[in-house]
Amino acid sequence: xYEMNKDIAVIFDFNGTxxxxxxxxxxxxxxxxxxxxxxxxxxxxxEQYIKGKTAKEILxxxxxxxxxDNMIVQFSEEKERIYRNMLVKAxxxxxxxxxxxxxxxxxxxxxxxxxxxANLENMNLYFERYNLDRWFKWEDIxxxxxxxxxxxxxxxxxxxxDKLEMPANNILVFEDSTSGVRAAASAGIKHIISVTGDSxxxxxxxxxxxxxxxxxxxxxxxxxxxxxxx
Numbered sequence: 001x002y003e004m005n006k007d008i009a010v011i012f013d014f015n016g017t018x019x020x021x022x023x024x025x026x027x028x029x030x031x032x033x034x035x036x037x038x039x040x041x042x043x044x045x046x047e048q049y050i051k052g053k054t055a056k057e058i059l060x061x062x063x064x065x066x067x068x069d070n071m072i073v074q075f076s077e078e079k080e081r082i083y084r085n086m087l088v089k090a091x092x093x094x095x096x097x098x099x100x101x102x103x104x105x106x107x108x109x110x111x112x113x114x115x116x117x118a119n120l121e122n123m124n125l126y127f128e129r130y131n132l133d134r135w136f137k138w139e140d141i142x143x144x145x146x147x148x149x150x151x152x153x154x155x156x157x158x159x160x161x162d163k164l165e166m167p168a169n170n171i172l173v174f175e176d177s178t179s180g181v182r183a184a185a186s187a188g189i190k191h192i193i194s195v196t197g198d199s200x201x202x203x204x205x206x207x208x209x210x211x212x213x214x215x216x217x218x219x220x221x222x223x224x225x226x227x228x229x230x
Contacts, residue, residue, distance in 0.1 A: 009111035016176035020198035028083035097217030115160040117144035152179040157187035
């Protein structure tokens, strides 16, 4: 079973960490770009120009012209609607082992929250679909809404630490992306565990703040000694 220092708090990224949904984000972009640009988008195009790119980069590459911030927001919202429909249809579940780990944190009274670039509509869906209120307070969640700078800027993590009323040295983060790790590190967080089940990104361990890497949460038992020293 897990062993954890009770003087820490845990912050989770969500997409690609708590659910393995990257393929549906990529596919939603692929379908929507085909509709906008009126031409097919190959899997090679998706790999090169969609995967890991921002909405601005994706849209401007395929449409061939510069977009205003309002246009990017409008186009992105439509893509997210397609993504949400795909997620529900595919019946995507929480990452393996996550539910057990969250139950442990709750019973051990370890503070926890989510810091994610997901928008309000997506987060509402996640709360309803996965009954996240079993483990998280909505008012503690930090999402990519309003004018808050997104990852790799540290603001999401700084806001999450403020919600938890815990200093950076007492925070353990679960992340799956380079931008997320950079954001947490820039916020002063020194203990990050990378989750590779969705991204297959094994390069995150090159960051000194990444203390361990797991495929999913079923592997946490094997690194409980690492968690305990955080």
